[in-house]
Amino acid sequence: MDEAQGKATAGLILQGLRKRFGELEVLKGVSLEVHRGEFFTLLGPSGCGKTTLLRLIGGFEVPDEGRILLGGRDLTGLPAHLRPVNTVFQNYALFPHLTVYENVAFGLRSRRFPEAEVRAKVEYALGLLHLESLVHRYPHQLSGGQKQRVALARALVNEPEVLLLDEPLSALDAKLRAEVQVELRNLQRRLQATFILVTHDQEEAMAVSDRIGVMEAGRLLQVGTPEEVYERPRTRFVAEFLGVANLIPARRVGEGVETPFGFFPLQVPWEEGTLALRPERVELHKEPVPETFRARVREVVYRGAYLEVFLDPPLRARTALRVVPGEEVHVRLSLGGLVVLHE
Incomplete structure (x- = not known):
């Protein structure tokens, strides 16, 4: 040209x-x-x-x-x-x-x-x-x-x-x-x-x-x-500005990161920092499945196409699964959805 x-x-x-x-x-x-x-x-x-x-x-x-x-x-x-x-x-x-x-x-x-x-x-x-x-x-x-x-x-x-x-x-x-x-x-x-x-x-x-x-x-x-x-x-x-994000503190341990929700095999460029995860990447299950942890439903908001679920320990999920406050669920975080933030 x-x-x-x-x-x-x-x-x-x-x-x-x-x-x-x-x-x-x-x-x-x-x-x-x-x-x-x-x-x-x-x-x-x-x-x-x-x-x-x-x-x-x-x-x-x-x-x-x-x-x-x-x-x-x-x-x-x-x-x-x-x-x-x-x-x-x-x-x-x-x-x-x-x-x-x-x-x-x-x-x-x-x-x-x-x-x-x-x-x-x-x-x-x-x-x-x-x-x-x-x-x-x-x-x-x-x-x-x-x-x-x-x-x-x-x-x-x-x-x-x-x-x-x-x-x-x-x-x-x-x-x-x-x-x-x-x-x-x-x-x-x-x-x-x-x-x-x-x-x-x-x-x-x-x-x-x-x-x-x-x-x-x-x-x-x-x-x-x-x-x-x-x-x-x-x-x-x-x-946070482009929608709801779960911000997860993490520190590097060996070949992955340690978080409040457990260990994840994830390569990160720092010793300690923050990961982001969109609510739709948080899976909820009624029964135990591999790579899950237990959490309790704190609040449920009906959004029409999905339920917005607030959990303890603190996480937000978007799901079609019918749950009610006080119910115990099994949570799996999508590793592909975890994003390293550069503060």
Whole structure:
């Protein structure tokens, strides 16, 4: 591949981005590569720096250090309106005095596209988001889900190389949010565009993403597919933020580790540390089976598809086995599910 082809296929590259607001360092040297045509999610709690990172990519803030490259071009010093990037904000930011059609057409008209081209592009975007029947409505006449689709259409009509999504589904109720997540993922696949989503919702990140970047306190802790970050978390924070995790203290003994639940043949790189195990990797049995230990059921929570079971000694399990508080069960931990955490 020659240099010109390499630049054409290059994705978004962030190099050592740092950002301070007064004495507070919000981003602490974040580096990342988002592949072209990828649905990438920045996931983390409030205040971790994910929205600031999105604003740097969009050109709404300027980094104190580092560079932002897109398709081989350096965007670091470019203002927002000159970047091939569009943002869908949490509050939709629709113009209340304009119809759905006029909202979607606004950006194209401000860039002085011929009216015939505006009409063609707007109609295409409205069709993508199933908004054809709403073209004459105003924002106050739309539901939350409809407003969200209008905001997406308005961003997509400009054909950005990168679409930034700043917690766009947070105002929707649970059922509608799940529906729009599916629509969003299908839309990204049809367009084969680069989407970057910011969210604090772990289930949302898992549902839509090709890869997830988990952030905490201004740092990018781990990047991987949803399966990788869930099944193989690197740190205690990632293990706990991506769902429920049993954290098991362990110390190395010979060819394995000693834990409060017994000895396991597991190679670890430390003398003493912590293992993580997801609740669904904790097996419960009514009768003794090999490699089990006894535990007592402390609490049972019905979750529909499974029971969440709290045990003594302290462990959480997800199971279809019907158990009741006070019952004694036999527990087996899946060795393949034990993950060494790097604190």
